[in-house]
Amino acid sequence: MTLYRQLLITMLFLFTVLFLTAYFALFNSTRDYLAEQQYTNVVNTATSLGLALTPYLETSDKVGAESVINAVFDGGFYRRVRLDLLAADDHILRENLNYPLSVPEWFVGLGLFKTVSYEAVLTSGWLQLGKLYIEGHPNQAYHELWNGMSRLASWFLFFFVIAWISLIISLRYLLKPLFMIRYQAKEIERHHFGKTIPLPPTRELRDVVSAINNMSAKLEVQFNDQAKEVERLRQKAFFDETSGLGNRSYFVSQVSSWITEGIRSAVILVSVDILDKIYQEEGFSSRDDMVRVIAERLRKICHRYHEFALSRISAKEYALLLPENDGDNLKILGNEINQTISELVVNPVEGDDFSVVGASILYEGATVSNLLASADNALNKARMESLGTVVVEQQALSSELGRLAWKKMLEDDIRNDQLLFSSQSVQIFNGSTYHRELFTAIKRDDSHFNAGEFINIIEQFNLGAEFDKHIIDKALEKLEEDISLKLAVNLTQQSCHSEIFWHQLSFTLAKHSSAAERLFLEIPESIFAHGKLPLEDHLAKLNVKWGIDHFGRHFDILGKLARLRPVYVKIDHAYTNQILEPDYDDAFLAAVCRAAHNIGAIVIATRVENMAQLDTLSRLHMDAYQGFVSPIESLT
Template identity: 65%
Template sequence: MTLYRQILVTMLLLFAVLFVTAYTVQFNSTRQYLAEQQYTNVVNTVTSLGLALTPYLETSDSVGAESVINAIFDGGFYRKVQLDLLAADSHIVREHSGQPRQVPAWFMDLQLFDEVSHEAVLTSGWLQLGKLYVEGHPGPAYYELWRGMSKLASWFVVCFIVTWLLLVAALRFLLKPLSLIRQQAKEIELHHFGKSIPVPATRELKDVVVAINNMAGMLEVQFREQADEAERLRQRAFLDETSGLGNRAYFVSQASSWISEGIQGSVALVAVDILEKVYQDEGFSSRDRMVRAIAENLQRICKRYGDYTLARISADEYAILLPETDGERLLALGNEINQSVSELIVNPVGGAELSVIGMVVISRGDTVSGLLTAADNALNKARMRQDGGIVVEQDKVEGAIGRLAWKQLVENAIRTDSFALSVQKVMNFTGETFHRELYVGMESDGVKYSAGQFMPVVEQFKLGVELDMHILRQALQMLAADAALKLAINLTKQSCASSTFWRQAGELLQQYRPVLSRLAFELPESLFVNHPEVVNEYIGQLDVAWGIDHFGRHFDMLGKLSMLRPSYVKIDHAYTSQVMEEHYDDAFLAAVCRAAHNIGALTIATRVESRDQVDRLSRLHIDAYQGFISPIEPLG
């Protein structure tokens, strides 16, 4: 029971005891007063009636005596009035045994009043004329006691209710600082270092609130320092300071992760040869400003693809990894890049090409070094043309499915429910299953396709909402059918940024509330770079756990982690795949894990392939892992 309820119940019990005590005292005193009043009334009645009857008894006028008795009996409330006439040896008796209608029978049955009666002998001198007996009726006493005590009880009940309401209001006001302290303690327990608690006027609580505010502030500063430290470690290893982009090591690690996931795309090398001329004519500062301006333009152009990797890999070369395989669209992209570079040059050198581009489409079995070599060969071909031409290596895409054909395959799979679902376990280091990640594939004409092959088309043709709703509906049905199943579903970037998807998903989830504790959504890290409002505006309203996939691909995400508050983060393969290298520095990975743990999020390593890698990761503050060490299994 809460302190608020304990105090409220205690005070109400004390008031109840006070009310009952006061009521009991008042009840007994009233009853005693009415009993004494009844006795006095009976005695007075006997005395006055005796005086009135004596003249009639002296003359033996029984009719007059009877009329006097009738008058007294009708004018009062007596149970019995009896006159014994001694001379005539007769009796005059009047009785009334009725009960007052306003008093409940059960109250009369309590026998609160004793029988009250009085007897007197009527004389004239030494002569006894008769004997008078009067017995009082308790009805009026019961009526007065019932009426008075009922009214008093009503007032006591009203006062008790009013006191209750006043206590509730007073305690809520007085204990509000304690409630805020409790909420803040829970927030700190969950590693949420939010706003400070208002300092109350109560002296005892004031010191506690100040201490908690200081502690929360210190923890928030500590978290930010750790996040900043992790970012500094990462930037030291992967950031090109001049352009603000990733360096060659960053591009290689991201490309390795990309290729390992089987995602279709292209690698482009952009050589800005004019940078050397700018350096020779205007010096380092002008060249560096040009480097940064080109980087900003490339980021603006590439942002339309959502997932992309952009890096500066040498003094005058930029490398781009993006989910595009169509030759015509790649040529259009290259022309746009060249145009953006030319617009930055105020006085271009006549006859000289400002930038040249070489592109190569990723195919199965490629390696990062092979792709860079092929892109560099395409770049040399572009230079040899001496007209700024863009060379796209087309031999790698021969026989590939066109985008419209991909679109038809996906739409047909949604319409006919021909997706092949599979799962891969996410396990902790004690061997327990954390959850299973759901993978989506499809098959057409005997050929199997992975999600990495058709997802770029899904994003391009805005099929994400339709696809995700279809998969979510199937996943919920499976969760309802298997009480031991826990699933994590990857959402497309289009769905994550779509209010339509979240509205439809919310309506669907309401139909499966019992299984929501076994469901999790995985959102790509790139979503929070372009649409950070998704968490507060959409997913925060659903009662579903969620995590960030491919965490670590983008710079400055560690600083945003405390505002996002995911349930878990899946660290990008680019970092966890290097743990087995001889001179691997785990400082950045450890810093990422500390930052995640500080906000209560679990850390999951991806693409784990061997038991040795599992053993190494278990010593690096990782909570769980998944990969080829746990094979993908069909679902359903």
Template identity: 60%
Template sequence: MTLYKQILITILLLFAVLFVAAYSVQFSATRQYLAEQQYTNVVNTVTSLGLALTPYLETSDRVGAESVINAIFDGGFYREIRLDLLAADTRIVRENTAIPRQVPAWFMELELFDEVSHEAVLTSGWLQLGKLYVEGHPGPAYYKLWQGMSRLASWFVGCFLVTWLLLVLALRYLLKPLHQIQEQALEIELHHFGKTIPLPATRELRDVVVAINHMAGLLEEQFREQAQEAERLRQRAFLDETSGLGNRAYFVSQAASWRSEEMPGCVALVAVDILDKIHQEEGYAARDQMVRAVADNLQHICRRYDEFALARISATEYALLLPETEPDRLRALGSEINQSVSDLVVDPVEGLEVSAVGMALISRGDDIASLLTAADNSLNRARIAPERVALSVGQDGHGQIGRQVWKGMLERALTEHAFVLSAQAVLHFDGRRYHRELYIGLAEGSHRYGAGQFMPAVEQFRLGERLDLLVIELALARLAADPELTLAVNLTRQSCASESFFDKLATLLASREGLKPRLALDIPEIVFVQASEHLGQRLAALKLDWGIDHFGRHFDMLGKLSALRPHYVKIDHAYTSQVMADDYDDAFLAAVCRAAHNIGAVTIATRVESPEQLERLSRLHIDAYQGFISPVEAL
């Protein structure tokens, strides 16, 4: 029970005890007063009635005596008046046994008043004329007692309710700083450190608030320093300081992650040959300025794609990894890149070789070295080609399916709900299941296509919102059928940027509240690099668990974790796969895990392929894992 309730109940109980005590005293005093008043009234009535009857009894006037008795009986509240005429040996009796209607019967049955009566002998000199008996009726006493105590009880109850209301308002006001301290303690427990508590007026609480605010500030600063240190470690290993892009090691790791997912696409090498001329004629400063300008232009071009990798791999070359497979579109992209670089040259000389672009489509079985070699060969051909662009096409036909064909297949699958579902378990190192990640495939005849193959077409034709809503609907159906199942669904970048998607999703989930605790959303990291600031609020409004997928592909994301507050982060394969290298430095991966733990997020290693890799990961601060070691199961 909360302190607020304890104080409120204690004060109300004390007030109730005070009310009962005061009511009891008042009840007893009123009852005694009414009893004494009734006895006095009966005695006075016997005395006055005796004096009035004596003249009639002396003359034996029975009629006159009855008239006097009737007058007294009708004008008062008496149960019985009895006159015994001794000379005539007769009796005059008047009785009233009626009960007051205004008094409940149960109250009358309490017998709060004893019988009150008085008897006197009427004489004339030494002669006894008669015997007079008067018994009071308790009804008026019960009526007055009931009326008075009912009114008093009403006043007490009214005062009790008013006091209750005022006490609630007063305690809420007085205990508000304590409630804020409680909320801050819970926020700190959840690793939320940004909020400060206003200083209260209460002296005792003020010192506590100052201490908690100071502690929260220190924890927030510690978290920020850890995130910055992790970013420094990552930049030292993977950042090209001049351009602000990744370096060759970064590109190789991202390409390895890309290939592990068997995503189609191409590798492009952009040679900015004019950089050497600028260096010779204008010096390092001008060359570095041109390097940064080219990097900005390439980043702007790459952002149109859902996933990409961009790096500066040598003094004059940039490498791009893009989910584009159509030769015509790639050649147009190469020409656009050359034009964007040429536009940066001030006073260009006719015939000056500014840049060239060599591209190689990704084929099944290609490793990073062979892809870079093919792209480099294309680059050499591009330097002598009139359009300064060359493309090397793979041998297995990854890009043979055109975008329009993909569109037709996807439209048909969306209409017929023809996607194939499977799931891969995310496991803790002790064997407990965290959740299962839902995968979708597309079956066309005897061929089965993975999501990586058709997702570029989904993004190009703006089908992401329809696809995500359908997959979530299918996932909810599986959850309803299996109470033990917990699923994580990947969202596309298009859905994450759409307000209408979240409105439709909220409507879809409204009738399935019981399933929401077993549904999670995987959000690609690039969304948080480019998405609006309201995405976190939209996700929080859904009241679902959600996490960041491919975490670590982009720079400066660690510093955003504190504001985003995901429930889990799935660390990119580019980092978890490197633990098997003999010279692997786990400092960055450990820093990522510490930063995630500081906000209460679960860290998940992806693409774990062997028991040896799993054993090495278990020594780090990772909480769970998934990969080929945890096979995919059909749903």
């Protein structure tokens, strides 16, 4: 129970005790007063009635005595009046056993008033004329007591409610700093730093709030410093300082990761031969300026694609990894790159080739070295034959299908609910299952296509929102069928940028609130790589857990973790597939784990293929793993 409720209940209890004590004290005093008043009234009536009856008794006038008794009896509240005529051996009796009053029977049944009576002997000198007996009626006392105490209880209850409301408002105001301290402590526990609490006027709480604010600020500085240190380690290993792009090691790791995922892609090498001439004529400074400008132009070209990797792999060569496997499109892109670079040259000489482009499309069974060698051969051919751009097209994945055929097949499968579903567990190192990632595939005749082979088509033809909506609907169905299941669904780039998709998703999750609690959304890291997006606001409003997929592909993303607050991050395979190599430096991975843990996020290693990798990763403070060590199970 909260302190607020404890104080409220305690004070209300004390108010109640005080009210009841005061009420019963007044109740008893009023009852005693009414009882005493009733007795006094009976005695006074007996005395005055006796004096009035004496003249009639001396003359034995029974009729006159009876008239006096009737007048007194009718004008007062008496149960019985009896006059015994001693001389005549007769009596006069008046009784009222039923006295109708608006008093509950249970109240009368409490027996609060005893019967009040008085007896007097009427004399004339030494002669006894009669005996007078008067008994008061208690119903009048009950009536007075009931009305008086009812009005008093109403007033007490009215002021009690006013006091109660005032107490609630006052406690909320006085304890507001304490509520804020509690909230801030919860935020710090969840590794959310940086928010400050306004200093309250209460002296004792001011010191506590000031200490909390200072601690939160220091923790935020510590986290930011740690994130910068991680980025420094990463840049040291994978960053080219001159161009601001990744280096050769970074590019090789990304190509390896894409090959493993089966993404339909191509490696493009761009050799900017004019850089040698600029160096010879104008020196290092001018050449480096041109290197940076070219890097920026290539980055803008790459931003057309939902995923890409861009690096500078030698003094005059750039390498691009793009989700494109159409030879004609690659030739157009290569010519555009050459044209863009030629526009940067001041005073160009007609006929000179300022740059050449060679591209190699990912093919079945390709390796990193084979792809780079093939692209390098295409680059040399373009240079020697002055072709500008050469594309090496080998047997591409599913090359028998054109883009329009892919589009029709995807639309038909979504519309007819023919997609195949499977899942792979994400295992925590303690042996429990964190969740299962949902995989999607298409089957045509004897061919089986996984998502990596058609995700580019989905993005190109803007089918992402429709595709993701269908997948989430199916995932929610599976979650409702199995209450022990937890599923993670990957979102496409188009969905992440679609306002309509997020509005539809909010309604869908509201309809399946119980299942939505066990749904996880995986957002590609590239979504967050370029500034703040409305997506972050949508994620904050949804009652759903989410994580970042392919974490580590883009530079400077670590500094945004504190703002994004994902539940988990999945380390890109490019950083884990080389972990068993003798010269592998695991300092970056260990630093990433510490940075993620500082914001309360779980770190998941992906594509773990054997127990040796698993053992090494467990020593790097990873929380969970996913890969071929856990079999893929069908959900269809």
